[in-house]
Amino acid sequence: MKKLIEISLGIVTSVGGFLEVGSMATAAQAGATFGFQLIWAILLGTICIIFLVEMAGRFAAVSHHTIIDAIRERFGFNAFLWPLLATLLVNFLVMSAEIGGVAIAAEFATGIGFQWWALPVAFLTWLLLWKGTFGFIEKGVAILGLVTLCFVVAAVMLKPDWEAVAAGAIPSLPGHDAANYWFMAVSILGASISPYLFTFYSSGAIEDKWDKTYLGANRAIAGLGMTFGGTISVGVLIVAALVLGAHGINQVEDYHQLPLMLIPVFGFWGFVLFVASLAIACFGAALEIGLQQAYLVAQGFGWTWGEDLKPRQDPAFCGVYTLSLLLAAIPITLGLDPLKLTIFSMALTAASLPLTVVPFLFLLNDERYVGEHRNGVISNAAVIFIIALGFVLAVVSIPLQIFGGS
Amino acid sequence: MDLLRDLLDKQVVDRNQVKIGKVDGVVAELRPGRPPRVLAIELGSITLARRLGARPGRWMAWLAKTLGGKRHAEPHHIGWNKVRDVGVDIDVDIDVRRTAIFDWQDWLRDHVIGRIPGA
Amino acid sequence: MSPLFPVRCRSAEGRNAPNSKSRHADAIRGKGWAAEKWRTARPLAEGVALLLVLLGLAACSSSQPIEKQSALAASAGQTATMVVDAWASGAAPTAYASATLQSMAESLAAAGRQIQSDNSQGRAVVTAIGQLSAATRQAQAGVEAGNPRQASQAQHDLRMAAADLEAAAKPIAPKS
Numbered sequence A: 001m002k003k004l005i006e007i008s009l010g011i012v013t014s015v016g017g018f019l020e021v022g023s024m025a026t027a028a029q030a031g032a033t034f035g036f037q038l039i040w041a042i043l044l045g046t047i048c049i050i051f052l053v054e055m056a057g058r059f060a061a062v063s064h065h066t067i068i069d070a071i072r073e074r075f076g077f078n079a080f081l082w083p084l085l086a087t088l089l090v091n092f093l094v095m096s097a098e099i100g101g102v103a104i105a106a107e108f109a110t111g112i113g114f115q116w117w118a119l120p121v122a123f124l125t126w127l128l129l130w131k132g133t134f135g136f137i138e139k140g141v142a143i144l145g146l147v148t149l150c151f152v153v154a155a156v157m158l159k160p161d162w163e164a165v166a167a168g169a170i171p172s173l174p175g176h177d178a179a180n181y182w183f184m185a186v187s188i189l190g191a192s193i194s195p196y197l198f199t200f201y202s203s204g205a206i207e208d209k210w211d212k213t214y215l216g217a218n219r220a221i222a223g224l225g226m227t228f229g230g231t232i233s234v235g236v237l238i239v240a241a242l243v244l245g246a247h248g249i250n251q252v253e254d255y256h257q258l259p260l261m262l263i264p265v266f267g268f269w270g271f272v273l274f275v276a277s278l279a280i281a282c283f284g285a286a287l288e289i290g291l292q293q294a295y296l297v298a299q300g301f302g303w304t305w306g307e308d309l310k311p312r313q314d315p316a317f318c319g320v321y322t323l324s325l326l327l328a329a330i331p332i333t334l335g336l337d338p339l340k341l342t343i344f345s346m347a348l349t350a351a352s353l354p355l356t357v358v359p360f361l362f363l364l365n366d367e368r369y370v371g372e373h374r375n376g377v378i379s380n381a382a383v384i385f386i387i388a389l390g391f392v393l394a395v396v397s398i399p400l401q402i403f404g405g406s
Numbered sequence B: 001m002d003l004l005r006d007l008l009d010k011q012v013v014d015r016n017q018v019k020i021g022k023v024d025g026v027v028a029e030l031r032p033g034r035p036p037r038v039l040a041i042e043l044g045s046i047t048l049a050r051r052l053g054a055r056p057g058r059w060m061a062w063l064a065k066t067l068g069g070k071r072h073a074e075p076h077h078i079g080w081n082k083v084r085d086v087g088v089d090i091d092v093d094i095d096v097r098r099t100a101i102f103d104w105q106d107w108l109r110d111h112v113i114g115r116i117p118g119a
Numbered sequence C: 001m002s003p004l005f006p007v008r009c010r011s012a013e014g015r016n017a018p019n020s021k022s023r024h025a026d027a028i029r030g031k032g033w034a035a036e037k038w039r040t041a042r043p044l045a046e047g048v049a050l051l052l053v054l055l056g057l058a059a060c061s062s063s064q065p066i067e068k069q070s071a072l073a074a075s076a077g078q079t080a081t082m083v084v085d086a087w088a089s090g091a092a093p094t095a096y097a098s099a100t101l102q103s104m105a106e107s108l109a110a111a112g113r114q115i116q117s118d119n120s121q122g123r124a125v126v127t128a129i130g131q132l133s134a135a136t137r138q139a140q141a142g143v144e145a146g147n148p149r150q151a152s153q154a155q156h157d158l159r160m161a162a163a164d165l166e167a168a169a170k171p172i173a174p175k176s
Helices: A002-018 A021-034 A039-063 A067-110 A114-131 A134-157 A162-168 A178-192 A195-207 A212-247 A255-261 A268-301 A315-333 A338-363 A367-373 A377-404 B003-007 B045-052 B054-068 B103-111 C025-040 C042-059 C066-088 C094-114 C120-145 C148-172
Strands: B011-013 B019-022 B025-031 B034-043 B076-079 B083-086 B090-092 C007-010
Touching: A002 A134, A002 A212, A002 A268, A021 A067, A021 A178, A021 A212, A021 A255, A021 A268, A021 A338, A039 A067, A039 A162, A039 A178, A039 A195, A039 A212, A039 A338, A039 A367, A039 A377, A067 A114, A067 A195, A067 A268, A067 A315, A067 A338, A067 B045, A067 C094, A114 A268, A114 A315, A134 A195, A134 A212, A134 A268, A178 A212, A178 A338, A178 A377, A195 A212, A195 A268, A195 A338, A212 A255, A212 C066, A255 A268, A255 C066, A255 C094, A268 A315, A315 A338, A315 B103, A338 A377, B019 B034, B025 B045, B045 B054, B054 B103, C066 C094, C066 C120, C066 C148, C094 C120, C120 C148
Parallel strands: B011 B090, B025 C007
Antiparallel strands: B011 B019, B025 B034, B034 B076, B083 B090
16 A cells, blocks of 8 residues: 555656746647647657656666766766766756756746846755755655646646647658758757666665665556656647647747746736746746766765765765856856757767666666666667767767757 | 776775775786786876876876975875775775775865754 | 776786786786777777767757748747737736747857848748737737737737738749
């Protein structure tokens, strides 16, 4: 019974934690510009992240190592340095974008410009990490994140042509603006397959003291949680297509355009729900990424780490997230457009995938870590596919940004 | 024992189960005709920097000595005789508080982190 | 020998010997191999850094084709119309509506400036965009003054200008 509750909580956490500024912005842009045509990209990204999250959880539960810890141990410090630096950089940009997301939500709510909100938001995030425990953060914010289900509700209320939606689930070639189409596909994949998602998940499994008995729960949480999360992303896309696209707003380049998605459906409450969804989703993501930066460095160097510890007990760990949050607030404070930063960081995430996913192939097949719970044929095939996809994304994302981006 | 596989980059844990760091280097004695004998494990930024190259190693040694004094000019060694167990982690029979390994973290705690309310 | 070796060897007398491959090269090869591979990857890393710089420069690229600017302008115009509707029905707060209209007006002005072709079509598009821009500013003034009639009048102008833009942009239907 206890396991069932934990599974349900885990699923809720994954759902609430899935949507953040990257998935919202890319789905909104895709829906406005290409209607239902890019649903397949969200589906593909979701399937990939399900595999990666399940593997990260299984690895942590069986080997009692986090992925980061094991990468250093298995490949040596010199090899570890590359994924470390790449991930630190990408995380920094994404965290900046998330802080920007909360800042924009605050601007919508109060009328005060987003630049003024960057440091207060970073401070609030820091405060929660400083004083909170892992359980509180993981569950509390994620449950609030369920407000993002409003997009699914809105999508259903708009009565889409479900056949057309289903058709969008199958990849198709664009009728116009090919470079833009593929750039959006790359960004959506970068938003869905975020390295911080699965590395955080493995750290979380250790924080929650998982062991082999959690393997079934892990599969359920990874599969159902990420699926529901992906469904919300598809919801955002559908709403954007039917509200923005249908009103002739085909180019979403300005964050001011986003709340308009929910207003025709819910009236003033649409505005409120959008602001709340954006704020909570991004705030949750900022917390996770802040923690993940600290996990990354602490686990890589073997320092004491743990969100449940008091800062005095792991000063280096806390120092990392404090510094990260402070630095990440700077671009937004300086006025960098949060929407442009988001799209850029999603493309960069996609480009960095090979570095972070290749270790999975080795670690999840290494008996010394996972024993008899090695990857089966399907999981290995999935990892190889994701690595291949990652290399393709790494190669095309920069030219596409030049020719297909804004 | 496979030195690099089972020892290097592994988590080191002290007598009180406190995470000290990772095995950043190994000091071994070469013996002709026999496998090398492990003398000690090395921890610290100087060792890590040396793994990146000779020059980074010298820079880091200079930095450590400038910031921390002579005590920090060399990497931290833990003699092989102190190693109790090599499993998921490497258990060593020392108390980290008696070594200089946590000096910089102690400084961080006392001068930065500890000064912030709620620590 | 390779300074990347993490194993430092001492001879039996206790002096530090330079790093050397012991008889157990197999044991060492695992991570040493990885270290060698990453060393050769350094020029690749420099290439990536160069690409990132190019990327940054590309992000500041200008002079987009006329179709793109027309599409942007059309979307901005429709956004303005939608926002005024939302504000008039009480669904959008004044601060948000006004900020949106301001941002749309700025986007329209930028789109107009970007169009550099000086043929008759280009001029027609620029004119239409100018009308959209003016109507948007009118709407913003109406919203900020709390004057629904002014905002509504501006919406009418927006719709006219949007139709003009569509007509002007038509001959250059996107070639797929």
